[in-house]
Amino acid sequence: MSAGADVSDGAEMNAAASKGEVHVVHLYPREMSIYGDLGNTRTMVSRLRRHGYTPVLHDHHPGAEFPEHTHLVLGGGGQDSGQARVEEDLAVIGPRLTALAAAGTPMLMICGMYQLFGNAFVTVEGARLPGLGILDVTTQGNAKRMIGPVVMSTDFGDVVGYENHSGSTRLGAGQAAFGAVRAGFGNNGDDGTEGARTGNVFGTYLHGPILPSNPAFADALLSYAVPLATGDAFQPEALDDTFADEARTRQVRRLVAAGR
Amino acid sequence: MPGLRTIAAVAAGKAARVVTKARGGGSAFPGLVAERVDPRVLAHALERVHDGIVVVSGTNGKTTTTKMLVAILRGHGRTVFTNPTGSNFTRGVISALLGEVGPSGRLADDLAVLELDEAHALHFAAAVAPTHALLLNVARDQLDRFAEIDHTAKLLASLAESVTTGLVLNRDDAFVARIGGDAKSTVRVRYFGVDQVIAHRLPELQEQDVRFGEDVVVPPAGDGDALLRPLDEHRFEVLLGPEGSAGVVGPLELKQRGLAAMINATAATEMARMLLGSAFDPAAAVRALAEVTAPFGRGEVIDVGGSTLELVLVKNPAGFTVALSTYGSTPVATMIAINDNYADGRDVSWLYDVSFASLRERGVALTSGVRAYDMALRLQYDDVAVEAVEPDLDLALDRFLSANRGEPARIFCTYTAMMALRRTLAARFDLPAFGEEAS
Numbered sequence A: 001m002s003a004g005a006d007v008s009d010g011a012e013m014n015a016a017a018s019k020g021e022v023h024v025v026h027l028y029p030r031e032m033s034i035y036g037d038l039g040n041t042r043t044m045v046s047r048l049r050r051h052g053y054t055p056v057l058h059d060h061h062p063g064a065e066f067p068e069h070t071h072l073v074l075g076g077g078g079q080d081s082g083q084a085r086v087e088e089d090l091a092v093i094g095p096r097l098t099a100l101a102a103a104g105t106p107m108l109m110i111c112g113m114y115q116l117f118g119n120a121f122v123t124v125e126g127a128r129l130p131g132l133g134i135l136d137v138t139t140q141g142n143a144k145r146m147i148g149p150v151v152m153s154t155d156f157g158d159v160v161g162y163e164n165h166s167g168s169t170r171l172g173a174g175q176a177a178f179g180a181v182r183a184g185f186g187n188n189g190d191d192g193t194e195g196a197r198t199g200n201v202f203g204t205y206l207h208g209p210i211l212p213s214n215p216a217f218a219d220a221l222l223s224y225a226v227p228l229a230t231g232d233a234f235q236p237e238a239l240d241d242t243f244a245d246e247a248r249t250r251q252v253r254r255l256v257a258a259g260r
Numbered sequence B: 001m002p003g004l005r006t007i008a009a010v011a012a013g014k015a016a017r018v019v020t021k022a023r024g025g026g027s028a029f030p031g032l033v034a035e036r037v038d039p040r041v042l043a044h045a046l047e048r049v050h051d052g053i054v055v056v057s058g059t060n061g062k063t064t065t066t067k068m069l070v071a072i073l074r075g076h077g078r079t080v081f082t083n084p085t086g087s088n089f090t091r092g093v094i095s096a097l098l099g100e101v102g103p104s105g106r107l108a109d110d111l112a113v114l115e116l117d118e119a120h121a122l123h124f125a126a127a128v129a130p131t132h133a134l135l136l137n138v139a140r141d142q143l144d145r146f147a148e149i150d151h152t153a154k155l156l157a158s159l160a161e162s163v164t165t166g167l168v169l170n171r172d173d174a175f176v177a178r179i180g181g182d183a184k185s186t187v188r189v190r191y192f193g194v195d196q197v198i199a200h201r202l203p204e205l206q207e208q209d210v211r212f213g214e215d216v217v218v219p220p221a222g223d224g225d226a227l228l229r230p231l232d233e234h235r236f237e238v239l240l241g242p243e244g245s246a247g248v249v250g251p252l253e254l255k256q257r258g259l260a261a262m263i264n265a266t267a268a269t270e271m272a273r274m275l276l277g278s279a280f281d282p283a284a285a286v287r288a289l290a291e292v293t294a295p296f297g298r299g300e301v302i303d304v305g306g307s308t309l310e311l312v313l314v315k316n317p318a319g320f321t322v323a324l325s326t327y328g329s330t331p332v333a334t335m336i337a338i339n340d341n342y343a344d345g346r347d348v349s350w351l352y353d354v355s356f357a358s359l360r361e362r363g364v365a366l367t368s369g370v371r372a373y374d375m376a377l378r379l380q381y382d383d384v385a386v387e388a389v390e391p392d393l394d395l396a397l398d399r400f401l402s403a404n405r406g407e408p409a410r411i412f413c414t415y416t417a418m419m420a421l422r423r424t425l426a427a428r429f430d431l432p433a434f435g436e437e438a439s
C-alpha cells in the first residue's frame, strides 16, 4: 500500500541543530513488508528525529544500486511471490550486506528476510534454497503455520510481537538466539528460542511491528548505528514512551499469565 | 422429484431452524444440519432459479454490493433470493434457503444473489456452478486466517473458472482484472472501474500485486463496461461504455457515504446490466440504489440524545484507509476502539499499514479496547494527538459522549468492539435490535 509510504520526512530538519545524519536502508519495501513491517522503518526514522538526528531513508528496490551510506538496515516479511522477486537482487547485494554486517552495521530482519539471512531454506519437497549465511540458522518449510502473539526475554528486556510463519528455524551450534520464548512458538515451537543474533545483526519472526512497542530494542539498534554515522556515541534524548510501555506490559501480563 | 434424502434434509434443517430461532442462536446451525443430511440440498434448492445464480465475492464491500445488486434487480420486478444477514458461508446460505423453500425444497425465485467470502464461494461452487460472479477486490483481511493475499487471489480465480455464463471484474484491482485474461471463451467478461478523473485516488484503496514484474494491462473500457465518475463528494454517475456512449446511470446520491460505496454501486450496476440485458433501465437502477440503506456498521448513524454518533467498522488496512478518506474531510470528535479477538483479527500489525495523517488536525479524543495503548502508540507515530486512553469500552463510551455532548462524533472500531459498543448504545438510547453482518 502506498498509504504508509511517506516516512522520509527528515529533510525538513534544521541542519544546524542536528547531531548528524543517519542513513537507514529499508530492503524491498514493496515486496517484503507485510503485516505492518513498514512500522519499523517509520519508528526508526521518527525516533532518530526525536533524538535530534537527521534520518535519511533509502528504499532499496530489486535491481537498484545499493545506497553508498548505510548505517542501519531493515527488512521485513513477504509472501512467497515477493520473496521470489527479491532473491536475484539479494544475491547481487549479498557481499555488500555481509561486509556491512562484519563492520558492525545494525540490521533487523523479520520473518522472510530473517530466513533469507540464514544458511538455507529447505522446502517441504526437500529442495535446498541457499541464503546469505549471515546468520547461522537453517529453516525447514513445513505445512504447519505458527501463528499468534509472542512474549520473549531478551538482552533488551521483555519483547512482544506477533508471529506468522510456516518455516521451522534451527540455530547452528554456536549461534545465539535473539530471545527466550515465554509465550508463543518462536523459531520452531520446541526449543524455546526465538530469532538469532550475530554481532549487531538480528533476525526474528516478530511482526507487531516489533520496534514501536519495544523502544529499548529500537534505541539499542540506534546506539549501534549512530557511531558508524557520526563517529560519536549515541546521545539519546529522554523520550516519552508511556504508550509503548503500557502496550507492552499489558501484552506480557495477558499472555504470560494466561499461557496460550 | 426430490429424493427422500433431500426431503429429510429440508425437514431436519427446518426443524433445527425453529429450535435455533427459539433459542436466539446463530444463523449457520440449521444449514449445518441440512448439509449433513444431504450435501446436494443446495443444488436441488436452486434447480429452478433460471435467470441467474450470482456469487458476489472479494475482500471488501460484499455486503453493500450484494444489497445494491438485489435492490436493482428487484427494482426491475425480478424476484431474488439472497443471504441478507451477511452470514456469508455456504451453511448460512442453506439456513437462509430453508426459510424460503416449500417442502419440495425448491426455490421459486427468478435469481439468487449470494454474498460469499473467497473460501466459501469455492465450497459453494463445488456444490452448484454459479452462472455469474461479481469479483470486487483482493486485500489483506485477517491474514492470521487466510495467511496470504496471493492465496486469496487464487481462490477468486478458481471461483471464476467455475462460472458458466458471465463475469464482472474490477478493472482497477490487478488481482481481479488479471482473472479476465484466463476466462473461458464461452464466458462473457465485463469490467467495472473508475473514470480517469479519480484514478489517482485508487492506490490508497489497493494492495500491490507483486507477483509479476509488469503491471496488468487492462484493455480500455468497452461498450459493455461501466465507469464511476463522481460529480462532487456525494453525487456521481455511472458511465456505460467509454464516456457514457452506451448510457448514463445517474446523477445519483447514495445513503451510504464515500468513494468505496460509489465503487460498489458501479459494480452492482454493471452486474445488473449483464443479468438484465436489454431490460436494464438506468432510471430504475437510480431509484433502487438511492433507497439502499447502509448495512449495519458501515457508517451507521445513531441519535445519542440530540446529536449524532457514527459507528464505522474497520477490519483491514484498505478498509480503514477508505473509511478515513471518506470521513476525514470533515473533522469531528473521534474515538478508535481496537480489540484483537478472533473475529477482529488477532494481529494488530495492520494498523501500521494505514496512514492516520488525516486525523492530525483535530486529534483523537480517546482510544479504547483491548489494544487501546497499541492504537495510541500507532497514532503517536503519525503525530496525531491522543487525549486519553481507556481500554474499558463502556467507560470510554461514556467519557467520549459526555465530553462531546451536542456535537457530531465518530467511533472507528473493530468487529467485537463494535458489537459491544452497539449493545451498550442499544440499551442506553433504546435502539432497535440489530443483526450481525460479516463483511
Ligand SMILES: [Zn+2]
Binding pocket: A077, A111, A112, A163, A164, A165, A205, A207
Ligand atoms: Zn511472518
